[in-house]
Amino acid sequence: MALGKSAAVVIGSFPLGESDRVVTFYSRDFGKIRGVAKASRRIRSRFAGALELFTLGEMVFFDTGRSELVRIDHFDVLHPFDRVRRDLERLGQASWIVECVARLTAEHDRHVALYALLVRSLRALEGPVPPARVAVCFGVRALETLGHRPRLDACTVCGRAYPFPRPALGAGGVVCEACAREDAGMVTARPATLAAFEWLRSERWEEALVMPIGRSENEIGAFLDAQVSRLIGQPTRTAKFLRDVRRLEPTSGVSP
Amino acid sequence: MTYYPEPVARLIEALQQLPGIGPKTAQRLTFFLLKRPVEEVRELSESLLAVKDRIVSCRTCFNVTEGDPCRICADPARDARLLCVVEEPNDLLAMERTGEYRGRYHVLLGALSPLDGVGPDDIKVKELLARLEGGETAEVILATNPNVEGEATALYLAKLLRPLGIRITRIARGLPVGGDLEYADQVTLSKALEGRREIG
C-alpha cells in the first residue's frame, strides 16, 4: 500500500458503474497508471472536469496493492490543453499521439523522455504548427524513445547497405527493391522521404516542427501509423477517426 | 465458478454482461434474487422481456418508444422548427424534465470518439441530415455532453450542417466540463438551454 504523486496527462477513460470513471494517465514518475476516480461523472464532482482527455495535472493516487487499478485521490490541473479539443484535426492528431502512448507502453513502466515528448507535443498542438506535422514529429521520436527506431541504413531483409535505388518502407525500416518484391505490404518511398525522416529524428524539436519537407510528411505519417499498427497488432483507432472527419474537408488530407 | 449449481452460475454470468457490473456485484445480485419471493422475481423477468417485446426505437428521432413514431414526434403541439440533438435517450429525458423545451429531438445513439474509433457512420448522423433536408427545421440545438466526445460531435455537426443554412446553436458552456448531461439538475440544464449560442 502506497501513496503516489506525480505530474501526469490524462490519456483515456471509460465509465464505471453509476458515476465513477476508470482513468488512464501517463505520468512522469510512474509511466502509465490506471485508476478509479470515484463519482467523477457527477456534474458537481470534486474532480470538476479535470479528468478530460489531454489534461496535464498533478495526480495523487493510492495503490492498495490488491488491484491493478489505483485509487485516484486528487488531480489538480496544471494545463488543460483545451485548445487541442476545439477543432477536429487537432483533436484527431492529439488522439493519435495519446493512442500511441497508451498502447505502446506497459503499466508502471517509466519513460521520462516519452512523458516529456508527450507534453511537448500537446503544447505544440496548441500553437500555429499544422497538427499533422506535430504528430509526425512525435511519432518519429516516440518510436526511437521506446526502442522501435526503424532501420534506415540498410535493407531490413537482406542487409544491403542504403542508399540503393527504389527503396521501399516496410516492417521495421527500409527494404531494397528485390526484397520488397516478395512482400506485398511494402510502400515505395522516395529517397527524399527517408532523408526527411532522419532530419525529423535528429534536428532540434523547434526546427523539426517547421522544416519544409513537402509531401514526405504524408508518407512518413502513413509509415508511422503502419509501424504503430504493427507493434500493437491492429490498426490504430484514431487513424480511422481522422479519415472519417476529413471527408468534410478533402483538402486537409494528411496522415497519420 | 464450477462449484455453483448450473442455474446460479448462468445468472451470474448473464448479469456480468451488464455495464458497470463485475463478478462480485453479479454474485451479490444473484444471491439477493435467490432470497426474494418468487412473484417479485417473476415481475422482474417479465419486465425484462416486456422492454424487448414492446419497446422500439422511433424511426424518426431514435428515441425509445412504445409506438413508432414516438409520442414527441407525433405531437402536433411540438415546435417542428426546433430540433435538439442529444447523444442518448437518457439525455432526451433530462431535457424533457426541464419542462422548458417545446421542440423536437434527434437522438444520435452515441458520440464521436477518436480513441474508440467511433466515427460519424457509427452514430445517427446520416439520418439527421436526411431529416434536415426535409426542410421544416429552422434551428438545430446541439445538446451533446460537455466532454471531449460531446464537443467533438458538436464541432463535427456544426461543420457538416453549415451548408444547409440552418441556425445552429450549442447549449451554454455553463455546464461543468466532464459531467454527464443526464446528471445535470433541471435548473442548470434550463439555463444552458436558454443561454445557447450560435456555433461554427
Ligand SMILES: [Zn+2]
Ligand atoms: Zn534487401
Ligand SMILES: [Zn+2]
Ligand atoms: Zn420520435
